[in-house]
Amino acid sequence: MSGVRQIARRRLLGDGLTLFGALALGCLLFLGLFGPWLPLGDPLRIAAGPRLGAPSAQFLFGTDELGRDFLPRVVQGIRSTFLLSAIAVAITAVIGTLLGLAAGYLGRHTDQMIARGADILFAFPALVAGLLVAAVMGPGQASAITVISIATLPLFIRVVRSVTLGVAGRGFVTAAEVAGASTLRVMLVHLLPNVMGAVMVQLTYALSIGMIIESALSFLGLGVQPPDASLGSLLRQGSAYLTIAPWMVLTSGAVLSLAIMSVNLVGDAVRDALEPLKGRPLT
């Protein structure tokens, strides 16, 4: 285990880019988790400042069209976008992993059914699915979570399935079967720990996709409900005022990009650490 930790230290933090991503991610995580308790101001307080006030010492990120302080709104946006996607992706990871395990291990009809199900979700245009879900369930967090799940579920199923296919042929699985272990036991005790690496990698990708989807939904007015903010809804809010209040789009857009980028960078690094790709030089 100490080896893992060492790898983590060397590989994850070894280069500046990853370090940057990890730091940014840490900050965002901190803001997301503890934002409401930080002395940043009330994100919902209307007329806290002038309408569409430019960034100033008092309002670092300026104010919006209802005179709300934009900084706490962005922080709240991080919280909803980030945490919401994280919850959604976590749920999806659990479901997708189980389905992928079942598909890869049980094979045949189960595999066919699950694979087709994943295909259906995959073939459904993601945003249309989003619109439909949001419309059926009503906009809000629940439907945002559902949409993110629908969009990322096939990713998990596919990856876990293919890894499972590889693992299921290994000796220890056959040995457990011969010893009389039940299907569930084989899946949970023997297969699950061995696909976790792939799941972890997928998790970070799914998280960044989740954030994009959440923001896109909010951007279309289908995400979190006003007056609460998510990065997407802030962008939507700001994009109407781009000409006279560019700070709204710039700050929230930058934060969103930073969030996705840092998750991506850290995800890359996790991938590299778990499954190092060492191409050889061509000389």
Add this chain to the structure above:
Amino acid sequence: TWGKPAEITGFDVHVAGTVASWEMYQMVYETLLTTDDDLNLQPGLAESWEEVSQTRFIFTLREGAAFSNGRVVDAQDVIGSIERIRNPETASYWAHQLGEIVSMEALDDRRVAVDLARPHATFLPALAHITAAIIPVQEYQAGEFNPESEMLGSGPFMVSAHNQDESWTLLRNPHYGRDGYPRADRMNVAIIPDESARMAALRDGRIDFTTFENPDAPQMLGTTAGVAHHPIQTTNYYRFDVNALSEDSAFHDRRVRQAMNLSLDRDAINMLVFNGTSAVDYPVPAAFGTDACHDLDTYALPREERLARARELLAEAGQPAPRVELMAASANPVLVRIAEVAQQSLAEAGFDVRIAAVPTAEYLQRVFTDGDFDFSASWLAGYTDPSMVIQWWNPNFAVWNLAFQEEVPELSEALAAVRSVPDSPERDEALRDICAMIDEGANLLALVSKVDYVVYRSDQVEVRLADRTGSANTWQYIAEFAPAE
């Protein structure tokens, strides 16, 4: 080129109930009457009308008015159109507005007489609304014209091409009755729902005129050369529908509704959402020039006292902190902003308001059909006459608000009575009483008046705009628009 913010929702002029559709119909169809800048009735397709008695009207059609296929509009078209509106098969919501018509007869080709069962003051204003447009009935009956999928009218333009959600091409109606009009040979319509894209289009001159609901739009475009703007006061106002009927809603208790009405900060809505360009409005729209409602507590008391009263009412009702959901169609950011401001001002009185921004279709179904909501934000077309608007407070008359509007018998009687009273000081008096009753019921609240922010390229187009309009008749002078030299 007109930058239109939304595509029509259907072709049938007698049926569609959305402004987006009306605006397009107004290009193609005509009504018997229209209104002028002061919202007085004006000749439209009918060059004159005669009020023989309170129940009998005779309309004389304009000489030379013709549909764009060249056929002259005749009396049968008028009768057939009104019949079609009244036909339940058509499912036109306008049938009620016309009152109870007993008979219609064509006196000659150009004259129609209409008999009502009883006096109906809003009969004429109702005819001035585009939903009462005159369609070519002869072609309709012959099956040559299907009003559900095409448009053919006597208005200034005719449809030459349409790409859904994309563009329309309108050409001059060569048989338009007024000589020299329309001044433009052709009008392109670009459907651009996105506000930023619409601004961009204005900036690069791809469209010549458009409207914004966002009060900041003119400012955002301010720096661009050639862009002029013109706010049009309308008789429309933003409103809250409050669900008085549902027992699930805290607003079932009238005191809670009154408390909500009292604690609303209409000034804040005006200042924050509209940057002060709008004005507090009343059930009887201020645009009509009456002062009904102005002295009521809801409007006249200082805010602190209103809040104190509201808290008292809530305490009386035994609900010091009612949880309510405020619904708004997410497609319209202005409504959402109103909801956000309202949420905060209501919180001061103890309300716990949750906002639900939902898709339009869902909003419509939940509010108007299911009555499954607490209160919702939208706006109300003030039409062209104060006694038309207030009829909405009789749900049996209005029908659309049956799902949530409480019927108050005295109010309904008063409304029925005022309907037959012509504009006069007595009527103003009656309106004041009615307004007090409306305020008492707090079932359908006026918030602030709705301003249409028209923005156009003064270097590209010559426009004529009214200062005030009723019923989304923003482009009533469209025939006089012309390309700038």
Add this chain to the structure above:
Amino acid sequence: MRLIAYLLPRILAALITLFGVSVLVFLSLRLLPGGYADILLGPFVTPEARALIAQRYGLDQPLVVQYMRWVWAMLGGDFGVSMVTQRPVIAELLRRAPVTLQLALIALTLALVVGYPLGVLSGVRAASRRRKRDFGRVVGAMGASVPDFVLGSVLIFVFSVWSLWFRVGGYVPFGTDPVGNLRTMLLPGLTLSVFGVALILRTTRDTVLRVMTEPHITAAVARGATPGAIIRCHILRNAAIPVVTVVATYFGFLLGGAVIVEVLFSVPGVGLYIFNGLLNRDYAIVQGGVLLAAVVFITINMLADVLYALIDPRVGAAR
């Protein structure tokens, strides 16, 4: 023959998938609160009017009957009519398909032209230097981190304030006015392509790195082949395999769901059509559109599978 044996199960699977998509879209549409009657009549809708409209469009039938009718009509090429315009949906879809296709092609081409060579370069460089810190990761992470609506908003702003050559909205068909067409289509294409660049770049970089760990590359090095020759002969083709799959998915996604960009830039494509159809509860449009998108998506993925099999002979042979 082998191709048929390869394709047959796939086609079968595709049909099942399509069936699933059709049921899903059909059911979820019926579950939506609000209907076309609400949209058409606004607040003035009455139960009678609602019933009338339902009857007119056959919505009063049991769901199963409605579904069967729809599927049956569609098998005959009839996608139904739009309630708003009363025009056949299929005509409108076909009119818009080229727009979306063009947009997708622009985005894809940009993404490929930029992403693939950069990915190969970055992969080769990453393998040659032991440092991981290379531009490929930076560009990849940055490209993937700018959502299209952020980029779109900013681009619209920039290009409308300083009226540069590009234009926002006002689509004209390429056939009518190629220059005008490009003026309106390049920006949305660019917006869409940024994510694609990142996607392709990263996939390519990863696969190049993976290919470079394979013994046959070492074998080529051992034969004394020059790096250029190795890249040309061995890496490019091998690295293309996963990229084909990713590109197919991306292309399918572009064809089916560039909704946001189409809305932002007022591009009259299929995505916008479906989007508005959904808002208007215009069932036939959404059903037909989603199904068309699914067909395209599945077809493209199938084509990618075939291509995959062509590039990698092992695939077609397995089983």
Add this chain to the structure above:
Amino acid sequence: MTARAQEPLVDIADLVIGYDTGTRQVRALDGASLQVFDDETLAIVGESGSGKTTLGMAAGRLLPPEAQLLGGRINVSGVDVTSADDAALRRLRHDRLGFVFQNPTAALDPTMRIGRQVALAMGGRPGPEAIAELLSRAELNEPQRIMRAFPHELSGGMAQRVVIAMAIARQPHLLIADEPTASLDASIREKVMATLGRLRAESGASLVILSHDLRLIARHADRVAVMYGGRIVELGPVVQVMQAPAHPYTNALLAAAAGNEAPGERLRPIPGTPPVLEARCEACAYAPRCALRQPRCEAERPEARRLAGREVVCHRAEAVIGAEQPTRQEAR
């Protein structure tokens, strides 16, 4: 055998190579020295992990990037491999060396037809006849069919021979074959080895075989080098080494292999596990497992010395040779 007069083709001296595994450094070669001469077959044997592949790859500087040269010299055909620039190295590999890798199917580009790959290996623009000719030289019966095939369509034995054909395409002076038969069926092994031997003899090149299959080696090599713990512990003519090992490890290895035993006889595994070195081993690496070890073995690093016609790295070599007979005879 006495030292040859001629210049060695390969001269590896005191080679130390470590692998950076991310957490620590593994010393795969710990001072290996080896010379290969013209026109001979040299086998390198040893347990898994003893450093055979590392040594073979080092000769062409083909080690993966995580391998680090920590000391020693490699001279191949007069080129100093450790310091040559890319171009010189490429020329050396191109003109003088041939490699046959452990897993033949993986060493072929899966997306390219065999014919084309062979053509690439031959250089220039060889016609189909030339390619077919080359393939038949490697004893492939249907060269036409094979040229059209993709690697996955070949059996392991065929792929192995294709790889061999590619390796000899340019008449290398030195052919290094890493476990050329490991992935093959017993019946094909012999054929492949025979092919290799014949081709070597034809061209007069030298062949280095890396393997842990002692029986195979015994039949096909001239000289054998036994590796243990990153060093060559015994090097000499194959008959002498196999018949009378001078290193206890060679002895143990022979005793452990199944196939040489008589019915009812027990195999004698080597106790303990092979070492994984992290630094220079300052003792005999085999000492912990050695039955003959003495305090000296654990305190002093043995150096190579000549004994009974071979080089051996053992303090106790005399005692090993002195023990009457190697295992096999002893049991009879």
Add this chain to the structure above:
Amino acid sequence: MQPPVIALEQVTVTYRSGFLGGTGFDALRGVSLSVGAGETVGLVGESGSGKTTLGRVCLGLLPPTSGQMRFGGEGFGKLRHRRGQLSVVLQHPEWALNPRLRCGRSVEEPLVLTGVRAAERRERVAEILHQVGLDPSFAARLPGQLSGGQRQRIAIARALVTNPRFIVFDEAVSALDVSVQAQVLNLIRDLQERHGFGALFISHDLAATRYVSHRIAVMLNGEIVEDGPSGLFYGTPEHPYSRALLAAV
């Protein structure tokens, strides 16, 4: 005489593949084989001849398409009714053990499945580790921390811990180095003497097989072409394929 632990009679296995199972492939064709208690049967043959398939049939992992299988004279029944009676040791030492489970847990698992109580389990695990020549401290290690030979010992310990009546060794030593291979082969022989289980030893390495087996069966294209005492394979077997195999030793 005691019935054989496992007896196959005219077993045929057909793999279906292609569209709707259109094409069939006979991996086993009328194979009859029996393994007695305390007996090791070696199974050799070239790659793809059906050795693994036969092993899977014996373990009840694959139902025969036709033919009969008896276990200890009775019908086989369901796999879970045979808990603790069957075991398997497979090729690839690095995959023989679940890399995420500590070795102790791996060895313990068959006991858990047969419902042995925890205290007893610990005892049995320690005992069996001792028998395969490993220190009890190995129980706390992860497979990644073991050498190939040690891993294969753990796998054998796992296979033996329930005192099964029948064990299949499928290519159990093929991937091992000569010296480690010798350790494992000796271990198998010793343990069989002690526990008296029946064993099927599958390999394509004739030398290793004849070292541990009492009897050897040679497979070719899904059929058993020769079946005789292992002593025979130190001399000259009858079937030409067996002779070819022997030539390579």
